[in-house]
Amino acid sequence: MKNLNVTININDDIYLKDPTTTELGKKILFNSIILIDKLGIEDFNFKKLAQRISSTESSIYRYFENKHYLFIYLINWYWNWMSIRIEIALQNLTDPNEKIKRIIKALIENSFINMDVPFIDEEVLHRIIVREGTKAYHHKTVDTDNDYGFFLAYKALCKKISLVFLEVNPNYPYPKTLASTLLEVCNSNIYFAKHLPRLTDLQFNNDLEGMSNDLFDMLYTMTQANLTYDHKQNSE
DSSP states (O other), rough: OOOOOOOOOOTSOOOOOOGGGGGHHHEEEEEEHHHHHOOOTTOOHHHHHHHTTTHHHHHHHOOOHHHHHHHHHHHHHHHHHHHHHHHTTTTTTHHHHHHHHHHHHHHHSSSSOSSTTTTTOOOHHHHHHHHHHHGTTTSTTTHHHHHHHHHHHHHHHHHHHHHHHHOTTTTTTTTHHHHHHHHHHHHHHHHHHHHOOGGGSOOOSSOHHHHHHHHHHHHHHHHHHHOOOHHHHHHH
């Protein structure tokens, strides 16, 4: 896929100093992705990151208050990146059903768009999202983080998808619920296929394209079933 030279804007309440403005900041972002992927967010810390980049913990604290804020930064980067990918996928489309197909493909495709951002490995970041993305908001400070606007990028992504659902069925009563469910089901079933196979019908093997096709069929069927279900008739 083509390179995309775009700017991703992150809520400046998440960081103390914009990491994209210095070489050290970019090293922090790049290597934190590598370490979180390797260790998991629980075992990741600034001491290990400082050792990896041959710097000091104090230098990292100049950019982020703690590892949770750094993790939130990376998650927001991913959500914004995904929103851009969907915008590109929907260009020049008018058929809402075709838009849904493109959205699902953007969520699951294995060949990622090269954003021409050398300090972010999008493929590894996607792997982190699949495995640990929900930890960004499944924690005790979620309400405070929400007050600071840390999840606006995720909300905007869900809204973008929900508006397409309403193009298909303007009377559908749960477009935002279906949008967030689509995102969660996509990631959780990839994870289940790899680690908890009895929780999904997907088969994880070396045929990644085949798994992507199966996941697409499952998600598209689920979406269409929801959008065509007559809620009013059922309630009578």
